[in-house]
Amino acid sequence: MNRREFLKISGIACASLFAGTSRISASEPTADLVLVNGTVVTVDPLDSVVQAIAVKNGRILDVGNDARIRRYIGHSTKVIDLAGDTVTPGLIDAHAHLPFFGLRENGTWVNLQQCETKDEVLSKLAERTKKLPKGAWVHAWGIADNTHHFLNRDDLDRVSREHPILAVHTGGQWGFASTLALQISGIDKNTPNPPGAEIGRSWGGTPTGLLVHYQAIYLVRRMLPQMSYEKFEEALLFAQNLYAKEGVTAIHDNFFQVAEISSFDSVGYYLTALSSNKMPLRVKLWPYMPNLQEARRGVTDIFSGKDPAPDSDYRKLALLRTENPSLFADIWGGWKLATDAGGPTSLWYKNPSGLPMHHKEELNEMVRLFHETGQQISVHAVGDEAVDLTITSFLNALKSHPRKDHRHRIEHALAPSSIALDRMAKHGIVVCTHPQWIYKWFDWPFHKRLDMERGVIPLKSYLHHNIAVALGADPPAFPLYRPQLALWQAVARITEKKYRFSTWETIPVKTALRMQTMGSAYAGFQERDLGSIEKGKSADLVVWEENFCTAPVIRIKDIKAKMTMVGGSVVYDRDRSP
Numbered sequence: 001m002n003r004r005e006f007l008k009i010s011g012i013a014c015a016s017l018f019a020g021t022s023r024i025s026a027s028e029p030t031a032d033l034v035l036v037n038g039t040v041v042t043v044d045p046l047d048s049v050v051q052a053i054a055v056k057n058g059r060i061l062d063v064g065n066d067a068r069i070r071r072y073i074g075h076s077t078k079v080i081d082l083a084g085d086t087v088t089p090g091l092i093d094a095h096a097h098l099p100f101f102g103l104r105e106n107g108t109w110v111n112l113q114q115c116e117t118k119d120e121v122l123s124k125l126a127e128r129t130k131k132l133p134k135g136a137w138v139h140a141w142g143i144a145d146n147t148h149h150f151l152n153r154d155d156l157d158r159v160s161r162e163h164p165i166l167a168v169h170t171g172g173q174w175g176f177a178s179t180l181a182l183q184i185s186g187i188d189k190n191t192p193n194p195p196g197a198e199i200g201r202s203w204g205g206t207p208t209g210l211l212v213h214y215q216a217i218y219l220v221r222r223m224l225p226q227m228s229y230e231k232f233e234e235a236l237l238f239a240q241n242l243y244a245k246e247g248v249t250a251i252h253d254n255f256f257q258v259a260e261i262s263s264f265d266s267v268g269y270y271l272t273a274l275s276s277n278k279m280p281l282r283v284k285l286w287p288y289m290p291n292l293q294e295a296r297r298g299v300t301d302i303f304s305g306k307d308p309a310p311d312s313d314y315r316k317l318a319l320l321r322t323e324n325p326s327l328f329a330d331i332w333g334g335w336k337l338a339t340d341a342g343g344p345t346s347l348w349y350k351n352p353s354g355l356p357m358h359h360k361e362e363l364n365e366m367v368r369l370f371h372e373t374g375q376q377i378s379v380h381a382v383g384d385e386a387v388d389l390t391i392t393s394f395l396n397a398l399k400s401h402p403r404k405d406h407r408h409r410i411e412h413a414l415a416p417s418s419i420a421l422d423r424m425a426k427h428g429i430v431v432c433t434h435p436q437w438i439y440k441w442f443d444w445p446f447h448k449r450l451d452m453e454r455g456v457i458p459l460k461s462y463l464h465h466n467i468a469v470a471l472g473a474d475p476p477a478f479p480l481y482r483p484q485l486a487l488w489q490a491v492a493r494i495t496e497k498k499y500r501f502s503t504w505e506t507i508p509v510k511t512a513l514r515m516q517t518m519g520s521a522y523a524g525f526q527e528r529d530l531g532s533i534e535k536g537k538s539a540d541l542v543v544w545e546e547n548f549c550t551a552p553v554i555r556i557k558d559i560k561a562k563m564t565m566v567g568g569s570v571v572y573d574r575d576r577s578p
């Protein structure tokens with residue numbers, strides 16, 4: 001066998017080994033951009049590490065050693081000497097809520113993240129009310145305490161009786177409203193609990209201010225003044241720029257609100273923003289469907305081919321699908337729904353206060369409807385019972401309408417049973433998880449007990465079962481968003497209070513990097529274009545100050561991006577940014 005034949009049949013395997021000696025013909029194009037003299041962690045199928053990359057028209061023209069890649073340099077080529085720095089594919093956060101994240105981080109909403117005690121929360125709220133005219137709303141996000149009795153309306157009334165206040169737990173699953181906020185929203189002792197949600201009440205039935213689950217919170221949040229498009233865009237850009245700084249190039253917005261449950265036209269705003277060419281990162285959307293009625297409306301309006309009513313929340317998505325299918329494919333992820341919530345009401349077999357978001361029949365029917373559109377479904381399921389219910393709903397839908405490569409997703413799945421793992425593996429169900437949650441959220445005895453029983457965030461078990469794993473930070477539901485924390489915790493599994501979780505679920509950092517790139521790309525049907533540094537893929541690249549794969553474990557969380565590129569364009573440059 002001559003060398004040419006050998007290279008041909010060995011494909012990618014040998015491309016990197018012999019890269020330096022292959023010939024670039026005269027007709028070979030000149031690159032727009034060349035990065036040389038680096039450590040390029042490609043995350044290709046062989047985990048190849050090379051020295052250099054050539055980019056043309058926003059795509060990767062070639063990868064290999066310096067000698068090979070330098071041949072693409074022409075008069076107009078921009079050359080970056082990496083001086084030994086590490087390059088990885090752009091990281092993909094497979095679970096985030098960008099507008100909410102931006103509104104929390106840019107201070108539009110009062111950010112309660114740093115407040116540990118009730119007094120700190122109340123004084124932070126008071127700080128804001130002092131700056132606002134009477135009657136102006138205060139919306140706050142980020143209560144860290146995990147009990148439902150942390151605050152009540154009296155506490156908030158002490159902050160102000162003249163400003164309606166809504167303060168939400170960081171997970172976004174429950175919150176507290178002041179008396180004025182309850183009054184404006186028309187919530188009193190006669191208000192029934194919305195389906196799958198609860199209004200906290202004292203013995204006489206009077207609301208205490210506690211609102212459990214989205215549908216209860218929305219009774220108040222929808223009364224907030226309409227947000228302007230400019231504010232929305234500002235928050236979206238703010239969030240993306242924070243991500244770009246940490247080497248994230250693509251995001252799955254895994255829960256954005258339709259108008260029925262928010263105070264503004266979020267679908268319209270989002271589509272306008274994503275079509276504007278102003279967004280630095282790639283964003284895909286999974287609109288959240290709160291109930292069966294809304295699910296029916298969404299499915300009919302977007303996918304029936306019939307013209308939706310002029311006032312339909314989904315009209316813009318439906319028009320985009322028919323008029324600009326390629327942009328629709330770029331933006332549309334699939335359907336999002338939730339089986340349970342989080343904290344005290346999540347559905348664990350051992351949790352007597354679990355509160356399901358839907359009746360079983362409704363869950364099954366929603367999943368069936370979504371499945372029959374031929375689209376991906378992404379389901380929030382935290383507890384083991386929620387995971388089992390979700391898998392069953394997927395299997396019911398698949399039984400009546402078999403489909404290969406559906407990639408239906410379970411979001412979170414903190415500690416699935418071994419039977420659940422078998423079922424996920426057998427039926428091609430993808431999981432999106434968050435090793436960084438261990439650090440901040442798993443000091444509770446409940447999680448420690450679970451870990452002794454079966455291992456929480458079981459990354460290695462997922463691998464052994466051959467289950468596709470995507471990683472996402474889930475901000476602002478999770479307080480921290482830097483993906484380096486996920487890479488670190490996939491290895492370290494240690495809490496903020498230094499409790500060390502089972503090491504049998506520890507994976508190597510390079511495997512975690514694969515999950516945060518190729519794994520997340522796969523979960524968004526983007527693996528042909530994103531997730532690794534291979535010929536023909538989009539040039540979404542990050543230059544790092546240190547190599548995750550060789551750095552001491554304790555350093556992983558602190559490694560900073562020096563430059564982030566999306567499609568070959570620089571979206572973050574440390575030397576030029578503050």
Ligand SMILES: [Zn+2]
Nearest residue numbers: 095255474477
């Ligand atoms: Zn989430």
